[in-house]
Amino acid sequence: MEAVVTETNVDPIARLIDFADREHDAFACVVGSSPQMLRAKALLARIASTRASTVLITGESGTGKDLVAKAMHACSQRRGGPFVNVTCSALPAHLLESELFGHERGAFTDAKARKLGLVEQADGGTLFLDEMGEMDLLLQAKLLRVLEDKTFRRIGGTVDLRVDVRVVAATHVDLRAAVAERRFREDLYYRLAVLTVHLPALRERCGDIRELASLFAQRFAREFGSPARVIAPAAMRMLEHHAWRGNVRELKNTIERAVLLARGPVLDVGDLELEGMASTDAAPSIRLPERGIDLAELERSLVMQALTRCHGNLTHAARLLGLNRDQVRYRIEKFRLSPERGRSGGCEPQMCDRPARHEAERVQQAVGRGHPLDADPVRARELADLEHGGQEHRGRDRAGRDEQ
Ligand SMILES: Nc1ncnc2c1ncn2[C@@H]1O[C@H](COP(=O)(O)OP(=O)(O)OP(=O)(O)O)[C@@H](O)[C@H]1O
């Protein structure tokens, strides 16, 4: 059981409840004020307060599905009950079945005594099924019964047992595609999808990067006793323009490393190591020559080369450059690149114009502040404490899987 249960202790949840109550914001621990995150948090808060028994949270790896699931429990009417966290991919199907549904004495050779399953242990609270897309098809059928009838049987049992659980399922897998490939039951998909909350990728909400990065810097500086608790404007711009394939987790790890290795009180560009910056095949070609380089010209040239190679296709060029489309548009405007040079048909100026200007204004604002960016230290400390609560349990059970 230890292998899959990451948290049955209510302590971390109690901290979340306390924090949410003090902040007068049910999802205060979920940082982000971009329109996408505000929408997601408002929907989560609405769902949390209802009697909904099934919720699906989708989003790429590192977008905060675990965090949101706990927060949702912490502000639901079930907050006094258990929060049971199960990683569906952590065990082979037969073991997961026994963990989830328990067994009667003598159900199989090793079943020396009756064992209560996690579904039963979550009675009155929340059962968080993480990596739901990985669940075996036969188990999916048993789970559907729990969702629809609120009943299940222990392995080897002959009576149906009733439970009162809210099932919060999370997945980074496209369940619709899994249904099409017959890897996921269609009936279960429709049952789960009634209330779906999608957590946007960090690159789709660049406006949240500043707040997250500042809070992480405060948090790690305090944790490691480091003076490096603020981020210089140039470093912040770099963070805001990175592609963040690993989402908030990658940003958090980047700041943690920077704080640990920083040489002064301000984290600057040189303290950041972003994915793609030092890849083995790119490193030799971007080694700094003795006489220095014209960085702006190098950037302009690389963007131009990518556009030319991709015949002006922004999506493809963005992929080559490790950027998103808006970031490429921003550079097209910044360097006044002639769209026609990018592709034979040209990249329509009106298409590039508005988002690029918006991006440019945003960057301009960041530059305009001209001083290291501070986060609210009290809030950073409280958020750090929240994570510490869950950390001990996760550390024990999910070693090597999560950085926490
Ligand atoms: N909006 C946020 N505010 C503060 N911290 C966040 C936020 N989103 C994610 N995090 C932090 O980033 C890390 C990764 O988040 P989490 O584990 O919840 O992601 P996930 O979507 O469950 O990832 P995976 O699919 O890999 O399991 C955690 O330390 C989490 O606390």
Ligand SMILES: [Mg+2]
């Ligand atoms: Mg997760």
